Amino acid sequence: MTSAFITGLSGATLSADEAAFLKSAAPAGLILFGRNCVSHDQIRRLVGDAREAVGTDDFLVLIDQEGGRVQRLRPPLGRELPSASAYASLYAEDPDLAKDAAFLAARLVADDLRSLGINTDCAPVLDVPVEGAHDIIGDRAYGRDPVQVAALARAVAEGFMAGGVLPVIKHIPGHGRATADSHLELPVVNEPHEVLSASDFAPFRSLSDMPAAMTAHVVFSAIDASHPASTSPKLTRDIIRGEIGFDGLLMSDDLSMKALTGTFAERTDAVLSAGSDLALHCSGVLAEMEEVAAAAPTLVGDAVRRFRTALDVLKRRDSYDSARAEAQLALALGTGRRHAESV
Numbered sequence: 268m269t270s271a272f273i274t275g276l277s278g279a280t281l282s283a284d285e286a287a288f289l290k291s292a293a294p295a296g297l298i299l300f301g302r303n304c305v306s307h308d309q310i311r312r313l314v315g316d317a318r319e320a321v322g323t324d325d326f327l328v329l330i331d332q333e334g335g336r337v338q339r340l341r342p343p344l345g346r347e348l349p350s351a352s353a354y355a356s357l358y359a360e361d362p363d364l365a366k367d368a369a370f371l372a373a374r375l376v377a378d379d380l381r382s383l384g385i386n387t388d389c390a391p392v393l394d395v396p397v398e399g400a401h402d403i404i405g406d407r408a409y410g411r412d413p414v415q416v417a418a419l420a421r422a423v424a425e426g427f428m429a430g431g432v433l434p435v436i437k438h439i440p441g442h443g444r445a446t447a448d449s450h451l452e453l454p455v456v457n458e459p460h461e462v463l464s465a466s467d468f469a470p471f472r473s474l475s476d477m478p479a480a481m482t483a484h485v486v487f488s489a490i491d492a493s494h495p496a497s498t499s500p501k502l503t504r505d506i507i508r509g510e511i512g513f514d515g516l517l518m519s520d521d522l523s524m525k526a527l528t529g530t531f532a533e534r535t536d537a538v539l540s541a542g543s544d545l546a547l548h549c550s551g552v553l554a555e556m557e558e559v560a561a562a563a564p565t566l567v568g569d570a571v572r573r574f575r576t577a578l579d580v581l582k583r584r585d586s587y588d589s590a591r592a593e594a595q596l597a598l599a600l601g602t603g604r605r606h607a608e609s610v
Contacts, residue, residue, distance in 0.1 A: 269571075270560060270565055272548060273298055274551075275303075279305045280312075288560070289317055293323075295326070295327060296329055298547065300549065311383055329387040329388070330380065332348070333390040336350065346596075347600060348376065354599060358409075368595040372596040372599060374587050375596060377431060381430065386581050390435065392407045392408060392438070393438075393470040395408065395412075397466075400446055404442055413465075421474055424477055434477060438520060440468050440471055442485055444456050445485050449484040450521075452525055453525075456488065458489065460489045463490075468510065475511055478516060482503075483496045483497060487502065490502055494541070497537075498527070498534075498541045502541075514573070516545065519547050521548065521550075522538070522546055522547065544573055
């Protein structure tokens with residue numbers, strides 16, 4: 268039976284205590300960070316050992332490999348990748364070319380990740396920044412126009428899926444307007460609902476057919492002034508599942524972030540009670556992992572259906588022209604550098 272959480276690990280090798288934990292707790296997945304990634308062979312061993320401990324192939328192995336300043340695998344472990352803003356710059360010159368480049372670069376990344384045993388990328392970012400917002404999103408965004416953001420993000424997500432990698436769109440229903448970094452404090456957004464619907468929520472509505480999403484630790488006071496989206500039953504029910512229409516696998520952002528308060532058991536219960544299917548815990552601290560596991564129930568009902576639908580993505584391996592993909596990636600990298608130099 269699969270438990271409703273995703274866990275981190277402490278380092279580059281699986282300890283005996285961690286192996287025992289994975290076997291007994293049966294999490295739905297594992298998320299990797301820089302501390303877990305030393306070499307290609309080491310990553311394969313770590314992932315393989317974790318899978319063996321859990322004892323099932325129905326297991327997500329996640330990483331944040333957006334490109335730009337958010338990528339856990341950097342050269343020589345992973346290829347150089349442009350930030351989302353590079354595709355935004357290319358889109359201004361040629362929208363179709365930008366979408367093609369975004370798709371093919373994601374298809375290349377999917378191959379890279381699958382070769383290491385990684386099957387899920389916490390990307391693309393669908394957040395729409397506004398003037399005066401905190402730069403935690405910044406160049407991670409595909410622009411400031413919701414239509415453009417949706418178009419480029421869909422190309423990236425479809426590129427991942429074509430290579431058998433599950434994309435996790437984030438941070439639903441939107442982090443772009445936040446004036447604080449939710450890693451450090453709880454952001455509060457006070458815009459009216461109609462403004463949020465037309466801008467922040469719009470890209471997520473356009474990609475509501477995606478198989479997985481990550482919630483935002485952001486308060487939208489016009490809808491629920493007391494809870495961030497990640498722990499708000501009203502926002503999950505009325506906005507994420509309702510207005511946006513997202514019916515895929517929903518996971519929280521990291522429970523360790525300072526936007527949340529309470530014990531890890533309380534945080535786990537809060538995100539799952541609000542309507543997330545999975546609680547995400549990233550620190551790799553075993554005592555915290557055990558507390559999360561104790562509070563996370565077994566996946567049941569619609570959560571099982573959504574999990575199975577997400578796993579179906581991993582079966583795909585669409586053919587593509589890798590040489591052309593390399594050329595399009597180089598084009599995007601060059602556009603990003605040229606834009607940066609002109610600022």
